Amino acid sequence: MAYSQKVLDHYYNPRNVGALDKGSPDVGTGMVGAPECGDVMKLQVQVNRETGVIEDAKFKTFGCGSAIASSSLATEWLKGKTVDEALAIKNTDIVTELSLPPVKIHCSVLAEDAIKAAIADYKRKHEARQDAQAVEAR
Amino acid sequence: MRAHDPASTTFTCWHCTAEVTGSLFCPGCKAIQAPVRDYYRFFGLERKLSLDTGDLQHRFYELSRQLHPDRFQRRSPQEQQCSLEASSVLNDGYRVLRNPIERAEYVLKQEGFDIGEQRGKDVPPELLEEVFELNMVLEEMRGGEESARPQLEQARTRFQDMRREIDDQLGELFRNYDESRDRAVLARIRGVLNRRRYIGNLLRDVEKELEPAASLPGRDG
Numbered sequence: 001m002a003y004s005q006k007v008l009d010h011y012y013n014p015r016n017v018g019a020l021d022k023g024s025p026d027v028g029t030g031m032v033g034a035p036e037c038g039d040v041m042k043l044q045v046q047v048n049r050e051t052g053v054i055e056d057a058k059f060k061t062f063g064c065g066s067a068i069a070s071s072s073l074a075t076e077w078l079k080g081k082t083v084d085e086a087l088a089i090k091n092t093d094i095v096t097e098l099s100l101p102p103v104k105i106h107c108s109v110l111a112e113d114a115i116k117a118a119i120a121d122y123k124r125k126h127e128a129r130q131d132a133q134a135v136e137a138r
Numbered sequence: 139m140r141a142h143d144p145a146s147t148t149f150t151c152w153h154c155t156a157e158v159t160g161s162l163f164c165p166g167c168k169a170i171q172a173p174v175r176d177y178y179r180f181f182g183l184e185r186k187l188s189l190d191t192g193d194l195q196h197r198f199y200e201l202s203r204q205l206h207p208d209r210f211q212r213r214s215p216q217e218q219q220c221s222l223e224a225s226s227v228l229n230d231g232y233r234v235l236r237n238p239i240e241r242a243e244y245v246l247k248q249e250g251f252d253i254g255e256q257r258g259k260d261v262p263p264e265l266l267e268e269v270f271e272l273n274m275v276l277e278e279m280r281g282g283e284e285s286a287r288p289q290l291e292q293a294r295t296r297f298q299d300m301r302r303e304i305d306d307q308l309g310e311l312f313r314n315y316d317e318s319r320d321r322a323v324l325a326r327i328r329g330v331l332n333r334r335r336y337i338g339n340l341l342r343d344v345e346k347e348l349e350p351a352a353s354l355p356g357r358d359g
Contacts, residue, residue, distance in 0.1 A: 031263060031266045032266070033265070033336070035253060035336065036253045036335075037339075038269075038335055038336050038338070038339030038340075040266055040269050040270045040273060042270060060270075060274075062269075062270070062273040062277075
């Protein structure tokens with residue numbers, strides 16, 4: 001399996017590896033997996049609740065080099081984007097950036113799924129909080 | 139050469155146009171036929187997830203003898219071609235059916251539960267959490283220090299036990315499906331096979347850790 005330079009770069013110097021506080025109301029967590037290859041990917045975003053901008057993003061992936069690189073790249077791209085801009089990231093963007101071969105496209109799909117799952121989790125928390133505030137305000 | 143319609147069990151012999159019902163040789167003229175692609179039908183077996191592998195092996199040897207291309211060397215090109223194709227289905231089918239995991243994957247695929255078509259959302263979150271945590275533990279134990287060895291060996295035993303439990307569970311689900319033909323059971327088997335694959339990967343990673351060797355970037359996922 002020949003990896004592209006960009007994949008190797010992200011593999012050896014992964015950006016934003018780590019974890020954010022899962023319990024924080026401003027953090028969304030996405031955990032996805034691909035059973036056919038046994039990969040597991042956790043991706044987290046920390047969102048500014050006033051502006052809706054993603055201020056921090058972390059990931060931890062157990063999988064092949066392409067899965068690690070895809071999630072590393074995703075966290076780089078997420079920072080500074082609004083939640084809605086983040087949802088526009090497509091797996092094909094990741095494929096192009098990393099020059100992933102066809103057999104590794106599922107790794108980029110996994111990263112896109114992880115972004116969507118993390119943001120869905122954040123939105124769920126955010127809406128629950130707004131509901132709670134609305135109740136309090138009454 | 140006319141291909142078989144996999145849905146029909148009856149077709150016409152290419153040689154004498156007699157009706158052939160799912161057998162490898164025409165009952166009329168004894169000419170070899172193009173093979174059915176369905177492994178169960180090829181071996182003349184009922185579609186069951188639990189198989190007697192001794193019986194399967196017996197059928198494999200018997201069919202190998204009957205279909206071997208050497209036996210058709212002096213026959214027509216059509217017969218030679220049939221024998222080649224049948225031998226290829228024979229070998230592929232034997233490889234798949236004798237292994238319970240591959241056999242189950244084969245049946246699941248035919249029934250529309252293909253592993254390749256799943257997305258992350260089909261994997262239960264508890265399983266992902268579990269696998270993630272197990273991977274974290276494994277990673278902490280790494281680092282090439284010899285002191286982590288007993289812990290890794292413990293992890294190996296643990297994963298082996300988990301896989302054994304999964305295999306027992308599968309055996310039970312296989313029997314259950316064979317009796318009930320319930321698609322809900324197939325869905326459960328899909329889930330258990332996913333878990334087995336994750337555990338299998340963890341086990342492979344521990345074993346790689348226990349035998350010192352240069353590692354390539356990540357896993358060959």
